[in-house]
Amino acid sequence: MHIISEVFAWLPDVQLAHFLILSAILFTLGLYGIVTRRNAILVLMGLELVLNAANLNLIAFARYGGLNLDGQVFAIFVIILAAAEAAIALAIILNIFNRFQTINVDEVSSLKE
Amino acid sequence: MDTFDIVFYAFAAITVLSAFVVVFSRNIMYAAFSLLFTFCGVAGLYVLLQADFLAVTQILIYVGGILVLLLFGVMLTNKVVSVDIKTGTLHTIPAMILAAIVLGSLAAVFYATWSTTPDPVASTTTTTKAIGELLMTSFVLPFEVASVILLAALVGAALMARRTRKP
Structure with missing residues (x-):
């Protein structure tokens, strides 16, 4: 452990900003996935990344920013909504697949047959 | 550089690298399985932030x-046995510009606002009991609304995903 801490001694000590920057990176990756992916399920995965980034922010502020346990309770609600969203979205995607035989979001472009 | 920092950087590396695989992999299965590592890395970060109940959740x-x-x-919507489960990408250049702008502005705001951080709030107990008490006192209304939402999502998903009868 001492060797590791000596090798990586140039890294700054972890503070609130580290968690915030990490969640910003996660958010950006999720956003990029949402925008670029053709497959609807991969768009959903990007959405989960974005929600995780938001949760990480909430909990980091719960620890460092004086939000205390309220932040963690709010994060629980975010997780609940993410579960509901994933179930509904997958049901919709299955319906789209049954109708169009594809789930590429750029090919599903007709509202009515 | 103590153990906390080492563990943070390890989990951060796991999270970011596997998130990169989720976003950039052309194989859906690889993306789905590296999403597993992203979630586990975020759970480890929750533990570092003393949110033990949240990590388990x-x-x-x-x-x-x-x-x-x-x-x-993935399994139900891709013909795994017949067609390859590769996937394409759309308009990557505007997305990269958008992502760079978003990341740059977020990082700038975070760094400008929180470069000097307050000390972490001392917490010595586990959070499960306190969270349960909060859910039953201050957050009763959101708790009940969340339960109704979950019920609605359950019924709605079951209705929508049911195999429709041929007319």
Whole structure:
């Protein structure tokens, strides 16, 4: 452990900003996935990344920013909504697949047959 | 540079690298399975932030529930045996510009606002009991609304995903 801490001694000590920057990176990756992916399920995965980034922010502020346990309770609600969203979205995607035989979001472009 | 920092950087590396694989991999299965590592890395970061209940909830719901659901979606909507499960990407250049702008502005705001951080709030007990008490006192209304939402999502998903009868 001492060797590791000596090798990586140039890294700054972890503070609130580290968690915030990490969640910003996660958010950006999720956003990029949402925008670029053709497959609807991969768009959903990007959405989960974005929600995780938001949760990480909430909990980091719960620890460092004086939000205390309220932040963690709010994060629980975010997780609940993410579960509901994933179930509904997958049901919709299955319906789209049954109708169009594809789930590429750029090919599903007709509202009515 | 103590143990806390080492563990943070390890989990951060796991999270970011596997998130990169999720976003950039051309194989859906690779993306889904590296999403597993992203969720576990975020759960480890929750533990570092002394949110033990949230970490367990993250693993239970995200890894055990949502990820399995996504895998079911992949299996049901791709003809795994016949067609390759590769996937394409759309307009990557504007997305890269957008992502760079968003990341730059977020990082700038975070760094400008929180470069000097307050000391962490001391917490010596586990959070499970306190969270339960909060859910039953201050957050009763959101708790009940969330339960209704979950019920509605359950019924709605079951109705929508049911195999429709041929007319």
